[in-house]
Amino acid sequence: MKLDVNALGTFYRMAQEGAGLAAGRLTQMTGVDTQVGVTKLNFMRGTEIRHDFDDGTENVGVRVELSGGIDGHSILVFDRGSAETIIEALLGDSDAGLGDELSQSAATELGQIMNNGFVDGWADVLETAIDVSTPEFQSGTTAADFFGDLEEAPSDDDLALVFQSHIEAVGAETGFRHYLFPEHESMAVLLERLRSNEGIEYDKLEGFDRMAEQGAEEVAKTATTLTGIDTTVEIRRLNFVSLEAIPQEVANEPLVGVAFEFDGTPSGYLLFLFDEQSAREIVDAMVPMETDDESDEFTEMDRSAIKELGNIMASGFLDGWANVLDTTIDHSTPEFIHDIGAAAVDPVVIQLGESQDYAFVFDTTVVADGQAFDCDVYAIPDESDLERALNDLDVSRIDETPTTAEFADLEGT
Amino acid sequence: MKTYGSEPGAPESVQVGISELVVSEGTDTLKSYGLGSCLAIALYDPGTAVGGLAHTMLPDGDAAENSDLKPGKYVDTAIRALLRRMVERGATYTDVEAKIAGGSDMFQFESFGEGVGKRNADAAREELEKLGVPLVAEDVGGSHGRTVEFTPETGTLLIKGNEDIGVTEL
Numbered sequence: 001m002k003l004d005v006n007a008l009g010t011f012y013r014m015a016q017e018g019a020g021l022a023a024g025r026l027t028q029m030t031g032v033d034t035q036v037g038v039t040k041l042n043f044m045r046g047t048e049i050r051h052d053f054d055d056g057t058e059n060v061g062v063r064v065e066l067s068g069g070i071d072g073h074s075i076l077v078f079d080r081g082s083a084e085t086i087i088e089a090l091l092g093d094s095d096a097g098l099g100d101e102l103s104q105s106a107a108t109e110l111g112q113i114m115n116n117g118f119v120d121g122w123a124d125v126l127e128t129a130i131d132v133s134t135p136e137f138q139s140g141t142t143a144a145d146f147f148g149d150l151e152e153a154p155s156d157d158d159l160a161l162v163f164q165s166h167i168e169a170v171g172a173e174t175g176f177r178h179y180l181f182p183e184h185e186s187m188a189v190l191l192e193r194l195r196s197n198e199g200i201e202y203d204k205l206e207g208f209d210r211m212a213e214q215g216a217e218e219v220a221k222t223a224t225t226l227t228g229i230d231t232t233v234e235i236r237r238l239n240f241v242s243l244e245a246i247p248q249e250v251a252n253e254p255l256v257g258v259a260f261e262f263d264g265t266p267s268g269y270l271l272f273l274f275d276e277q278s279a280r281e282i283v284d285a286m287v288p289m290e291t292d293d294e295s296d297e298f299t300e301m302d303r304s305a306i307k308e309l310g311n312i313m314a315s316g317f318l319d320g321w322a323n324v325l326d327t328t329i330d331h332s333t334p335e336f337i338h339d340i341g342a343a344a345v346d347p348v349v350i351q352l353g354e355s356q357d358y359a360f361v362f363d364t365t366v367v368a369d370g371q372a373f374d375c376d377v378y379a380i381p382d383e384s385d386l387e388r389a390l391n392d393l394d395v396s397r398i399d400e401t402p403t404t405a406e407f408a409d410l411e412g413t
Numbered sequence: 414m415k416t417y418g419s420e421p422g423a424p425e426s427v428q429v430g431i432s433e434l435v436v437s438e439g440t441d442t443l444k445s446y447g448l449g450s451c452l453a454i455a456l457y458d459p460g461t462a463v464g465g466l467a468h469t470m471l472p473d474g475d476a477a478e479n480s481d482l483k484p485g486k487y488v489d490t491a492i493r494a495l496l497r498r499m500v501e502r503g504a505t506y507t508d509v510e511a512k513i514a515g516g517s518d519m520f521q522f523e524s525f526g527e528g529v530g531k532r533n534a535d536a537a538r539e540e541l542e543k544l545g546v547p548l549v550a551e552d553v554g555g556s557h558g559r560t561v562e563f564t565p566e567t568g569t570l571l572i573k574g575n576e577d578i579g580v581t582e583l
Binding site for chain 1: 430431432446447448449450451470471479486517518519520521522523524525529530533557558559560575576
């Protein structure tokens with residue numbers, strides 16, 4: 001199976017179109033104002049999908065099987081509270097709940113109408129017909145309750161292409177997640193049809209993702225060594241998104257970050273973003289001599305501590321890539337930023353936007369147990385360089401090549 | 414961000430996401446969060462209280478293939494689309510005034526050349542001049558982010574920066 005940016009771009013438009021139609025239909029039906037949040041094409045492993053359901057929340061879902069233009073399963077998932085709110089609005093009964101048959105069939109009906117919205121959007125973009133099975137009502141607290149029996153849902157280590165959208169009710173804590181799990185065969189046929197150039201072997205993308213996984217582990221290890229804070233990789237994903245979606249995903253609050261440009265095959269940008277409290281903790285851990293200053297300002301010394309941490313994490317991340325690709329990837333000196341989140345990301349998006357509309361984003365969250373250390377890592381390679389790097393990638397090298405950055409190598413970076 | 418099913422009439426606060434543009438009137442507020450090198454372009458007609466806000470990313474839409482699909486993405490096409498939609502809603506072209514904010518250069522990366530933010534602000538000045546729309550106020554450049562809030566009725570563009578920068582009203 002081969003894919004290229006053109007084919008993925010069409011999928012992306014398809015996902016957006018579908019989400020828009022689904023949101024519109026929800027509004028028509030319930031009178032609730034809705035908006036579409038970020039739409040993503042995720043290359044997800046089973047472990048990551050399970051993580052989405054890991055918070056113990058009880059969810060309900062409505063699942064349909066698709067055939068025709070695309071084969072697979074489309075599933076609308078909402079947390080139980082959101083579902084009840086909507087059903088109550090729909091039935092005009094303030095304690096309808098989801099216990100009885102009437103409200104369950106109302107929920108199924110709602111899910112069906114929204115699933116149809118998605119499907120109609122995809123069919124429009126693909127200019128083909130897609131058939132939808134009768135809907136199935138589901139509920140549970142784990143991913144297995146929703147996807148467990150699906151052949152196309154990835155096992156822990158498989159990388160599957162999953163379409164994800166969020167639809168939110170304006171001014172309310174009500175949201176829906178939507179997943180499309182296409183069948184491998186059907187996906188391969190579509191990708192082939194939509195591809196406009198040589199493209200990339202899917203296996204290579206998977207290999208690159210495994211490489212990024214090692215890079216992420218390296219970042220967490222480095223953070224632990226330098227700060228003494230015990231950190232782990234919480235989420236790690238490879239997304240294919242429109243450039244505009246990247247800043248929209250970053251928290252709408254002041255963040256502290258370190259940014260790099262990197263140059264080689266691939267070239268691109270690497271950002272580490274911390275919330276303010278985490279940045280404070282890091283400074284306290286790395287600069288223990290400093291008096292406990294409660295002001296929000298980051299002093300010159302604070303900034304250089306964070307930049308130093310960023311610098312070593314960047315080397316850890318990129319050296320892994322360079323080793324496996326058997327090439328050199330240089331990175332710039334770190335740039336410190338303390339500003340509202342999106343503002344830190346949009347310059348990079350703009351620069352890439354001169355030559356591409358979409359980007360692969362290697363998105364990682366590193367966290368610490370019991371201590372504030374939330375770090376979002378975004379690696380955004382230049383598209384054409386990435387394609388070249390992937391084509392050069394020898395997948396068999398990935399598990400053999402050491403990815404560890406030698407600390408001694410870092411002098412002078 | 415597009416909202417489905419909003420009722421007309423009541424004043425509302427509309428978020429204008431990156432690459433989007435919204436035309437409105439009266440006391441509605443149009444908001445864009447966290448502009449770094451992106452440029453917010455606010456146009457309004459003081460006589461009819463019709464105005465619009467665009468959250469643009471790139472300077473030159475005429476050189477891009479997809480600018481007709483996403484006019485809000487580019488400075489030049491966004492200005493023209495805003496004007497057209499405002500006139501459709503009753504604004505008088507010759508009365509329209511402009512304010513811009515954003516276009517910072519947060520990073521000094523080699524690949525950024527003279528600065529991605531500066532290119533956006535320059536493109537806006539040039540396009541506005543070409544179209545004969547007076548640029549009455551601007552808060553551009555620097556190396557900090559901005560959140561903007563625009564009210565068409567008054568033409569007020571509120572700009573919030575981080576703590577050191579505070580709030581500016583244009």
